[in-house]
Amino acid sequence: MTKLNTAIRERATLETAPTRYVEGNGIRFAYRQLGPSSGTPLVLLQHFSGNIDAWDPAVVNALAADRPVIAFDNAGVGRSTGQTPDNVAAMARDAFTFVNLLGLSEVDLLGFSLGGCVAQQMAAENGRTVRKLILAGTAPRGGEEHLLAVLQAAFSKTDAPDPRLPLFFTPSSASQSAGLAFLRRVQVRTEDRDTDNGSAVTDPQAKALITWCATPDPEHTMLRAIKQATLVVSGSNDTMLPADNAYAMFKGLSNAYLMLYPDSGHGALFQHHEAFVSHVRTFLDA
Amino acid sequence: MTKLNTAIRERATLETAPTRYVEGNGIRFAYRQLGPSSGTPLVLLQHFSGNIDAWDPAVVNALAADRPVIAFDNAGVGRSTGQTPDNVAAMARDAFTFVNLLGLSEVDLLGFSLGGCVAQQMAAENGRTVRKLILAGTAPRGGEEHLLAVLQAAFSKTDAPDPRLPLFFTPSSASQSAGLAFLRRVQVRTEDRDTDNGSAVTDPQAKALITWCATPDPEHTMLRAIKQATLVVSGSNDTMLPADNAYAMFKGLSNAYLMLYPDSGHGALFQHHEAFVSHVRTFLDA
Numbered sequence: 001m002t003k004l005n006t007a008i009r010e011r012a013t014l015e016t017a018p019t020r021y022v023e024g025n026g027i028r029f030a031y032r033q034l035g036p037s038s039g040t041p042l043v044l045l046q047h048f049s050g051n052i053d054a055w056d057p058a059v060v061n062a063l064a065a066d067r068p069v070i071a072f073d074n075a076g077v078g079r080s081t082g083q084t085p086d087n088v089a090a091m092a093r094d095a096f097t098f099v100n101l102l103g104l105s106e107v108d109l110l111g112f113s114l115g116g117c118v119a120q121q122m123a124a125e126n127g128r129t130v131r132k133l134i135l136a137g138t139a140p141r142g143g144e145e146h147l148l149a150v151l152q153a154a155f156s157k158t159d160a161p162d163p164r165l166p167l168f169f170t171p172s173s174a175s176q177s178a179g180l181a182f183l184r185r186v187q188v189r190t191e192d193r194d195t196d197n198g199s200a201v202t203d204p205q206a207k208a209l210i211t212w213c214a215t216p217d218p219e220h221t222m223l224r225a226i227k228q229a230t231l232v233v234s235g236s237n238d239t240m241l242p243a244d245n246a247y248a249m250f251k252g253l254s255n256a257y258l259m260l261y262p263d264s265g266h267g268a269l270f271q272h273h274e275a276f277v278s279h280v281r282t283f284l285d286a
Numbered sequence: 287m288t289k290l291n292t293a294i295r296e297r298a299t300l301e302t303a304p305t306r307y308v309e310g311n312g313i314r315f316a317y318r319q320l321g322p323s324s325g326t327p328l329v330l331l332q333h334f335s336g337n338i339d340a341w342d343p344a345v346v347n348a349l350a351a352d353r354p355v356i357a358f359d360n361a362g363v364g365r366s367t368g369q370t371p372d373n374v375a376a377m378a379r380d381a382f383t384f385v386n387l388l389g390l391s392e393v394d395l396l397g398f399s400l401g402g403c404v405a406q407q408m409a410a411e412n413g414r415t416v417r418k419l420i421l422a423g424t425a426p427r428g429g430e431e432h433l434l435a436v437l438q439a440a441f442s443k444t445d446a447p448d449p450r451l452p453l454f455f456t457p458s459s460a461s462q463s464a465g466l467a468f469l470r471r472v473q474v475r476t477e478d479r480d481t482d483n484g485s486a487v488t489d490p491q492a493k494a495l496i497t498w499c500a501t502p503d504p505e506h507t508m509l510r511a512i513k514q515a516t517l518v519v520s521g522s523n524d525t526m527l528p529a530d531n532a533y534a535m536f537k538g539l540s541n542a543y544l545m546l547y548p549d550s551g552h553g554a555l556f557q558h559h560e561a562f563v564s565h566v567r568t569f570l571d572a
Contacts, residue, residue, distance in 0.1 A: 247533055260544040275568055282564040
């Protein structure tokens with residue numbers, strides 16, 4: 001067997017990589033790092049209520065084939081210590097603390113949902129550290145959200161094996177089937193799994209996301225402060241943060257690509273994972 | 287040298303392929319075929335006033351690396367005989383005549399601008415022959431157009447070396463620079479170049495395009511008749527057929543991907559040719 005084959009066989013995946021910790025500013029951050037050691041790292045910013053093991057291995061492992069990819073729990077989330085803040089600006093500060101603790105001088109960001117709000121805040125604040133930006137299933141400041149109604153409806157569907165089936169996927173059989181495949185993928189890891197989040201995380205996160213959307217920004221000052229190349233991604237039928245948000249972000253950003261996927265909801269990036277990975281690669285490698 | 291290398295070295299390009307002819311229904315069609323002989327052929331449907339040599343070799347040759355690609359002049363255009371019709375439906379009939387003359391039972395279509403209208407009509411009419419659809423810089427039936435005003439403004443710019451610089455690209459230096467590179471690429475072929483079109487082509491084509499947009503279709507019956515997977519592409523600042531058309535097509539189609547490009551106009555597919563080719567490949571190969 002060649003060295004290359006051995007390296008590929010032995011390469012850590014989201015399911016097999018050990019969870020590591022780094023501490024500073026009174027917070028111990030849990031994270032996993034995949035992929036090669038050189039190249040601009042892609043840091044993943046997770047959705048409301050999610051932890052490291054809520055990322056889709058099909059997306060994370062494929063992206064880590066040719067770049068460093070880092071999934072982490074922000075302050076208070078999963079196995080990270082500290083308090084989950086109730087506003088996006090403080091979440092961005094915590095994320096920068098984590099990036100600095102790892103000694104990363106330049107990163108790309110993939111922010112999903114609430115993580116996409118945090119990514120926007122980080123990119124707007126720091127044009128040196130943040131090189132490129134991928135915003136998936138998210139909203140601009142002042143954007144449209146239907147969070148509480150949709151969350152309530154999803155959690156009332158007691159016949160669904162997981163609330164992410166109605167929340168992240170459309171009712172079509174193709175989308176639900178993709179949703180079941182996604183749920184199988186995220187459940188592969190059994191050892192050293194991340195900790196589920198309770199209301200000490202989800203209450204302030206919900207407040208942060210709803211406040212972000214409730215904060216008017218008619219002049220798009222936040223988007224206009226983002227100079228980095230950005231890939232905006234959404235599903236056609238995102239019920240929580242509608243695709244109109246993605247189109248509005250594309251129009252408000254000075255250097256954005258927009259990619260919308262068919263018959264898909266909030267979890268479009270997981271449903272269309274092969275296309276999404278290809279689009280992210282094309283974008284980051286350009 | 288291996289056989290493969292020889293084949294790649296000797297592979298015909300848009301600049302080197304001989305122009306061929308096929309005749310039927312009283313029309314002699316001019317065309318060039320590139321790429322391998324097997325695989326679903328991608329047939330290109332050209333924009334208002336364009337001929338075979340108005341396609342960007344950077345796009346066509348890259349797409350032909352792994353699939354047959356066929357550029358042709360529809361009836362009356364370039365070196366094809368027959369009369370250019372003044373409506374999209376008749377253009378679609380002529381294009382089907384050409385496809386049938388080549389004996390192609392299944393094709394993918396890439397329609398740019400007016401060619402995108404023709405592609406929609408063909409896909410809506412014939413779900414067996416048309417497998418997948420790429421719609422670039424185009425409008426749905428009943429869509430928004432600013433053709434006459436923009437064309438007049440472009441042709442009044444006598445300082446522009448080619449009307450496509452103001453028509454296909456934005457005023458930014460990056461876009462204009464990409465436009466000059468595009469113009470250099472389309473001028474490489476000197477022998478056996480296609481014939482420029484006069485008013486016998488552009489008058490009926492202009493009528494067809496304007497009529498297409500002036501025909502109300504509030505229920506999107508044309509888009510709803512298209513069941514094929516579709517990739518809709520537009521530039522952020524298309525002045526003739528605005529990107530709102532692309533978003534409307536994405537929403538009206540049942541199985542569409544939408545890709546919008548930054549700082550780009552009607553010629554977004556040529557300006558962002560590397561990304562566009564990657565996106566088309568990902569879409570066609572899925």
